[in-house]
Amino acid sequence: MTNWAALRDRLREVAQQPILDLFADESRAQTFSISLESSETGEIFFDYSKTNIDQSTRDALLELAREAGVEDRREAMFSGAAINETEGRAVLHTALRNLDAEVLVDGSDVMPDVRATLARMESFARDLRDGRIRGSSGRITDVVNIGIGGSDLGPAMAVQALSPYCDGPACHFVSNVDGAQIQQVLDGLNPDTTLVIVASKTFTTIETMTNAQTAKAWMARSVADPARQFVALSTALDKTAAFGIDPARVFGFADWVGGRYSMWGPIGLSLMIAIGPENFRAFLAGAAQMDQHFRSAPLGENMPAMLALVGIWHRQVCGYPARAVLPYDQRLARLPAYLQQLEMESNGKRVSMDGADLEVPSGPIVFGEPGTNGQHAFYQLIHQGTDIVPCEFLLAGKGHEPALAHQHRLLAANCLAQAEALMRGRSLEEARALMAETGLEGDELERQARHRVFPGNRPSTMLIYPKLTPAVLGAIIALYEHRVFVEGVVLGINSFDQWGVELGKVLAGEILPMLEGQAPAAARDGSTAGLVDKLRDFGI
Ligand code: F6P
Numbered sequence: 001m002t003n004w005a006a007l008r009d010r011l012r013e014v015a016q017q018p019i020l021d022l023f024a025d026e027s028r029a030q031t032f033s034i035s036l037e038s039s040e041t042g043e044i045f046f047d048y049s050k051t052n053i054d055q056s057t058r059d060a061l062l063e064l065a066r067e068a069g070v071e072d073r074r075e076a077m078f079s080g081a082a083i084n085e086t087e088g089r090a091v092l093h094t095a096l097r098n099l100d101a102e103v104l105v106d107g108s109d110v111m112p113d114v115r116a117t118l119a120r121m122e123s124f125a126r127d128l129r130d131g132r133i134r135g136s137s138g139r140i141t142d143v144v145n146i147g148i149g150g151s152d153l154g155p156a157m158a159v160q161a162l163s164p165y166c167d168g169p170a171c172h173f174v175s176n177v178d179g180a181q182i183q184q185v186l187d188g189l190n191p192d193t194t195l196v197i198v199a200s201k202t203f204t205t206i207e208t209m210t211n212a213q214t215a216k217a218w219m220a221r222s223v224a225d226p227a228r229q230f231v232a233l234s235t236a237l238d239k240t241a242a243f244g245i246d247p248a249r250v251f252g253f254a255d256w257v258g259g260r261y262s263m264w265g266p267i268g269l270s271l272m273i274a275i276g277p278e279n280f281r282a283f284l285a286g287a288a289q290m291d292q293h294f295r296s297a298p299l300g301e302n303m304p305a306m307l308a309l310v311g312i313w314h315r316q317v318c319g320y321p322a323r324a325v326l327p328y329d330q331r332l333a334r335l336p337a338y339l340q341q342l343e344m345e346s347n348g349k350r351v352s353m354d355g356a357d358l359e360v361p362s363g364p365i366v367f368g369e370p371g372t373n374g375q376h377a378f379y380q381l382i383h384q385g386t387d388i389v390p391c392e393f394l395l396a397g398k399g400h401e402p403a404l405a406h407q408h409r410l411l412a413a414n415c416l417a418q419a420e421a422l423m424r425g426r427s428l429e430e431a432r433a434l435m436a437e438t439g440l441e442g443d444e445l446e447r448q449a450r451h452r453v454f455p456g457n458r459p460s461t462m463l464i465y466p467k468l469t470p471a472v473l474g475a476i477i478a479l480y481e482h483r484v485f486v487e488g489v490v491l492g493i494n495s496f497d498q499w500g501v502e503l504g505k506v507l508a509g510e511i512l513p514m515l516e517g518q519a520p521a522a523a524r525d526g527s528t529a530g531l532v533d534k535l536r537d538f539g540i
Contacts, residue, residue, distance in 0.1 A: 003064040004360060007317045010057045018457050019052050019423050032058075034303045038289040040282065041475045042466040046303050048310050050423045051390070051459040061309040062299050068490045070299065077485065078295055080105045084258070084496035085353055091496050092254075093261035093481070094291050097284040097474070105256060113254075114265070121251055121269055122277040124231075128195065129168045129276060136223045137192035140169050144185060145270040146211045147199030148175040151233070153341050154263030154477075155199075155271045157334035158283070161473050164400040165275040169195070173270075174215075177207035182214050191219045197231045199267050201259050203239035206505070212243065233266040258496050260341050261481060279470045286474030294482045304482030310461060311483065312490055314390040316360040324382065325368035327394040328415035329468055335394070336368030339480060345498050346484045352492040363487060368392075372414045383421065383454050391460040393419055394476070398467045415462075425456015515540055 022028055032049035053061070076083050080090045080103050095103045095114055102109050127133040128140055145155060152175040159171050172189070174182045196215045200208045212230075219226035232240035232250045235257075240250045251266035263271065264284060272280040290304070299305045314320045325336045347363030369377065371393070382389045395415045399408040431449040440448055463479075465472045488495030513519040514532045521532035 003060065003067050004316070006060050007057070007064065007313070010060050011317050014052050014054060014057060017052055017054075019050055019459065020457070022049075022052065022054060034301060034306060036290075036293055036303055036475075038286075038475075040285045040289050040471040041469070042472070044303070044472065044475055044479075045462075045464045046307065047462040047464070048306060050419055051310055051313070051461065052457070053310065053313055057313065058300065058309075061313060064312070065299055065305060065309060065486065065490055068492065070305065070486055070489045073489045074295060074485070078291075079103070080110070080256075084256075084494060086494050086497045086499075087255075089496070090256040091258065091261075092256040093258065093264055096257065096264035097287045097478075098291055099284070099288075105254075110254065110256075117251055117253065117266060121266060121272055122280075124249075124251075125168070125269070125272045125277050125280075128273055133195075135191075135193040135195070135229055136225075139193060140195045140229075141193045142172060142189050143169050143195045143197060143270055143273055144172045144174060144189070144215065145197045145199055146174045146182075146208055146215060147197075147233075147267070148205055148207045149341055149345075150259030150262050151199040151201060151205075151208065151267055153260075153334070153338045155268055157332075157338040158263060158268070158271045158473060158477075159274045160334055161329075161331045161468060162271070162275050162279070162283075162470055163331055165279045165470060168273050168276060171270045171274045174211050175207065177210055179214070182211050186215065186218050191222045191226075191229075194219070195229050195231065197233060197270055198240075198243070198245070199233040199270075201235050201253075201257075201262065201267075203232070203234045203236040203243070206508075216244075231269070233269055259498075260345055263477075275470060283470040283474040286469075286471030287478035288474075289471075290475040290478035290482070294478070304479050305486050307461070307479065307483040308486030308490070310390075311364070311487055314459065315364040316491070318388070319361070320364070320388050320390055321361075322365040322367060322387070322389050324374075324378075324389050324391045325366060325394070326371050326374055326391055326415075326418075327368070328371040328411050329394060329396055330370050331400075331468055332394060333370050336366065338477075339368075340366050342480060343484055345501070346495040347488050347491065347493060348500065349491075349493045349495075353494050354492075358491060358493070360491065362491070362493070363484075371418065372411065375414065375418065379418065382458070388458055391419070391422060391458075393460060393462045395462065395464050396467050397464065400467070419460045419462060421454065421456075422458040422460050423456060425454040425458070426452065427456075428453050 029049045033045065033047040035043055035045050037043045077091050078094055080092055082088055083091050090105050092103060095110060099115060101111060103111055131139045152173055156173040159166060172185045174185050198212045216226050219229060223229060227244045227246060230245050232245040234240050235253055235255055237250060237252055251269060253265045257265055294302060294304045325339050327335050343363055343366045349362050350358055352358055382391060393415050395412055428449060431452040432445065434452060435445045435449045484495055514521040515535060521529040
């Protein structure tokens with residue numbers, strides 16, 4: 001029997017077993033959770049006891065992971081092997097934060113370059129924050145990061161997450177090729193005191209290059225030498241030079257840093273400018289702690305591995321199509337968007353590394369919003385819809401607003417209540433009793449009661465951390481990175497390429513001349529040709 005078949009057997013056995021009943025085992029909350037303590041982060045606690053994973057299921061999941069070679073693959077990643085096999089590259093974002101290590105790629109140690117670039121970034125960030133690097137008419141007050149996908153989502157998410165630590169120039173983010181975004185950002189800024197960071201691994205991404213040209217033209221209207229107020233973050237040093245950016249203002253990195261894994265190095269420059277180099281180091285140190293844990297802990301006690309196996313259980317075995325990420329932490333508002341790229345661009349694949357069709361579904365749809373906002377929007381479906389959506393809650397022990405601790409307790413109560421409600425549900429009997437209390441009876445009581453039933457037995461996990469500090473954020477992001485890695489290894493896919501984004505880019509290049517009237521639309525399918533014509537009628 002394959003391991004997948006063994007797991008499907010487990011599913012059949014536990015299908016009727018309410019999660020709540022599993023707590024008859026009084027030690028369940030302890031044995032189905034993992035605690036990780038470090039001086040950088042304090043205790044981070046992952047509770048997966050509110051799932052229907054029992055001991056036998058966990059054993060089967062761990063067997064699946066071992067058989068898939070997670071342990072060997074993990075070591076191969078950390079030690080610089082070319083595990084991104086479709087692009088022939090190593091995968092070494094971990095090298096950007098494990099700064100004392102020696103990491104060999106093709107026989108040479110990459111760490112001296114990593115440390116040198118980090119030192120250059122730190123010196124640049126300090127000079128900028130202290131006013132030694134200036135704009136044409138004074139101190140830099142604003143930084144605009146122009147990038148998209150992995151060159152935007154990480155730093156944008158983290159700058160918001162760490163806003164209590166932001167004491168440098170204000171950071172703004174422009175990603176969309178929709179002119180509405182850059183127009184709105186630049187309208188509020190003074191070009192004389194603005195620094196533009198062009199963040200693009202390839203320096204060819206059409207959205208980023210278009211926005212970068214727009215920003216350059218905007219700056220050139222009042223700054224004599226606009227290139228002096230531009231910085232580039234890229235692997236393509238020939239292209240940054242062609243754009244006119246001084247090599248001294250270019251922070252390069254190697255192709256073994258994947259776009260969606262890149263915020264730990266130069267792509268994190270805006271974050272470093274915002275929070276300062278010391279806090280950025282703490283962010284790296286928190287991630288390094290998670291790396292060390294992931295690399296050394298046995299799989300059953302390994303937080304990223306168990307988060308991944310819970311994900312595999314829900315998606316590939318139970319067949320639930322989506323998962324919700326629900327940070328009860330307003331500053332993590334962009335975490336779901338960040339994880340959408342990390343998880344869906346990494347594991348949204350239908351063939352395995354060798355090109356064969358997957359025998360199980362690919363990674364899930366990821367979505368979410370901060371609690372409590374989501375409660376007043378899509379939680380209805382999560383509680384009473386016909387699909388089961390496993391929920392991943394995140395919650396800090398403390399907020400950053402000591403004077404509003406009572407609001408934090410209310411926030412936390414809501415978070416725990418949602419997880420409990422999902423598991424416990426409300427039976428028809430309980431709903432009938434509630435309706436009887438309101439004075440209803442007969443058919444109307446029955447009808448109203450049925451609307452108030454919660455099926456319950458819906459799984460969730462909870463990640464609790466002391467406070468959203470730079471180190472804790474680093475650890476949380478590294479946790480999710482490694483979760484994606486383990487899920488990818490178990491599925492046998494390459495989590496580090498993204499061929500699925502290519503086709504649309506090619507077709508956009510063909511359609512643009514049609515919208516500009518330079519090429520006929522008639523050769524396209526009837527729908528596309530008709531829409532091009534309609535937009536031209538609208539005067540696009
Ligand atoms: O189109 C997808 C993608 O390649 C992402 O993987 C990447 O993060 C993003 O585009 C931006 O790419 P670049 O940093 O090269 O501009």
